[in-house]
Amino acid sequence: xxxxMYCSKMAATSTGRALSLCRQFQKSLSISTxxxxxxxxxxxxxxxxxxxxxxKFCLLHINNVGTSLAQQCRxxxxxxxxxxxxxxxxxxxxxxxxxxxxxxxxxAKQLRTKSSEDLHKLWYVLLKEKNMLLTVEQEAKRxxxxxxxxxxxxxxxxxxxxxxxxxxxxxxxxxLLQTGQERARPGTWRKDFLGRTFWYRFKxxxxxxxxxxxxxxxRFFTQIFVDSFIRLRIESHLHSKILKKKADLENKRxxxxxxxxxxxxx
Amino acid sequence: MARRVIYPLYQLGxxxxxxxxxxxxxxxxxxxxxxxxxxxQFRIPMEMTKCDVKNYxxxxxxxxxxAVRTRIQYCTNKKRNHLSQRVKRPDYKVAYVQLAQxxxxxxxxxxxxxxxxxxxxxxxEMQDQFMQDEQQRQKADPRRGGVTEWFGL
Numbered sequence: 434x435x436x437x438m439y440c441s442k443m444a445a446t447s448t449g450r451a452l453s454l455c456r457q458f459q460k461s462l463s464i465s466t467x468x469x470x471x472x473x474x475x476x477x478x479x480x481x482x483x484x485x486x487x488x489k490f491c492l493l494h495i496n497n498v499g500t501s502l503a504q505q506c507r508x509x510x511x512x513x514x515x516x517x518x519x520x521x522x523x524x525x526x527x528x529x530x531x532x533x534x535x536x537x538x539x540x541a542k543q544l545r546t547k548s549s550e551d552l553h554k555l556w557y558v559l560l561k562e563k564n565m566l567l568t569v570e571q572e573a574k575r576x577x578x579x580x581x582x583x584x585x586x587x588x589x590x591x592x593x594x595x596x597x598x599x600x601x602x603x604x605x606x607x608x609l610l611q612t613g614q615e616r617a618r619p620g621t622w623r624k625d626f627l628g629r630t631f632w633y634r635f636k637x638x639x640x641x642x643x644x645x646x647x648x649x650x651x652r653f654f655t656q657i658f659v660d661s662f663i664r665l666r667i668e669s670h671l672h673s674k675i676l677k678k679k680a681d682l683e684n685k686r687x688x689x690x691x692x693x694x695x696x697x698x699x
Numbered sequence: 700m701a702r703r704v705i706y707p708l709y710q711l712g713x714x715x716x717x718x719x720x721x722x723x724x725x726x727x728x729x730x731x732x733x734x735x736x737x738x739x740q741f742r743i744p745m746e747m748t749k750c751d752v753k754n755y756x757x758x759x760x761x762x763x764x765x766a767v768r769t770r771i772q773y774c775t776n777k778k779r780n781h782l783s784q785r786v787k788r789p790d791y792k793v794a795y796v797q798l799a800q801x802x803x804x805x806x807x808x809x810x811x812x813x814x815x816x817x818x819x820x821x822x823x824e825m826q827d828q829f830m831q832d833e834q835q836r837q838k839a840d841p842r843r844g845g846v847t848e849w850f851g852l
Contacts, residue, residue, distance in 0.1 A: 517762045518739065518804055521727040529811045556720045557759060567726040571742070572809050575729060600720070637708045 520561055521568045533581045538588035541595045549603065556596055563589045628655040628663040702746050723747055723755065725794075729806040734795070736803040737765075741794045745771065752794050765799035 527533050544552065566586050573580035608614055620634040633653070642648050655663070700706070701722035709716065726742040734740060743752060749767040756762040774788035798804060817824035839848070 517760055518727070520760060522807065522809060528807075528809050529813045553719065560721070560724070561759065563724055564726065567724055568728075569809060571726050571728055576810050578810050597720070636705070639708055639710065 521565055523565060523569060527581070530581055531579070533585070535582060535585050535588065539592040539595060541599060544596055544599050549600075552596055552600060556593070559589050559593050559596070563593070623653045624655050626652045626655060626659070628659050628666075700746070700751060702744050721755070723751065725752075725755065727806075728793075735797075736805070737798045737801070739796045739798065739804050741796060743769070743792050743794050745790065745792050747792065747794075749794070752796060756796065763799040763802065765797040767797070768795045769793065 522528075523533065539555075544555075547555070563586070566589065570580050570583070570586070604617070605615075608617065618634050620632050622630055623633040624630050638645060638648075700716075700718050701720075704718070704722070706716060707713075723744050723746075725747075728740050728742055730738070730740045741752070747755075747769075749769055752767045752769070753764045756764050769792055771790060771792050774790050776785050776787045778786050778788065780786050817827060839845075
């Protein structure tokens, strides 16, 4: 009943896991020679090696800048990917280690170069990695031991946030071009009963507003007796602005005095 | 589906709602009580349903799912902080997933005890040696044959 889009199982590979975090490769191509990304006839050797080889460092290399993420990973797609529930846990050599190495998170600049298809796949790679980290975290809390490298969670969260930002940017641009609408969710400026102006965002209802009892109890207008209080509010707002300005000037003057005195001494 | 998203209203004849890039994260947990061998226990967000769990595992992890049962765990609001304000521990939903195709799952030992050999003369080795000596000192005299200190002599 509730459908979910998921492109391919490619995202589940161990290389996908390395790709998710590692953006700047730290070692030379010596590690990657076991899994060359550009040749398709390496599939046979890949399948044997994928089960044993656990790349820890980044596989996104400078020589693959021209090819997209999808093309690179298509070359080593292993149809024998049957890990299933094992993907909720880290790779077996990492169990019991005090620290696990991981690369830098994805930056917005790097993500903007990727196609929408690649971003979609990357989202699910990051999702699986986060599930794994949450599992490890919960188990560590249960066993009362320290979780190895908890900073990985933060990195994943930041990467996902940035990915979301870029997808939103693209959606905004598309919508502006196609319809001219600046916002996805319609809204309007309204005054509440205290005289404050705010951006009211519309909500979808199955019935019109004049039949909605709870909505009619909300008052989006200000009555005349509130005017004096609005005036007081404006006055206090202006007063606080003036005070802030004065405080800034005072601070500046003090610093000037302090450092001019120092420079005079030397 | 996703968390903290307003779903559009559904009326008969509307197209199937599709949410790309789901926001749900599932945590596999070790069951506190003994579960049957084909049951896997997860902590899931409150907004997730049984159908969501089934689709999630089948599509993203390609795990054959038989049945899913969920319950909501209420966590205490009784604890108080240093300002004697009540602090709520967040509630969570637990899903018990039974695998199809007669598959079994056993929660593994993620933090096995690794016996690391310390290099001679290092700080860790001395600390370890000290702890072992302390434990030896705390142990009762084996000549007493398990009789406690309470009995004199």
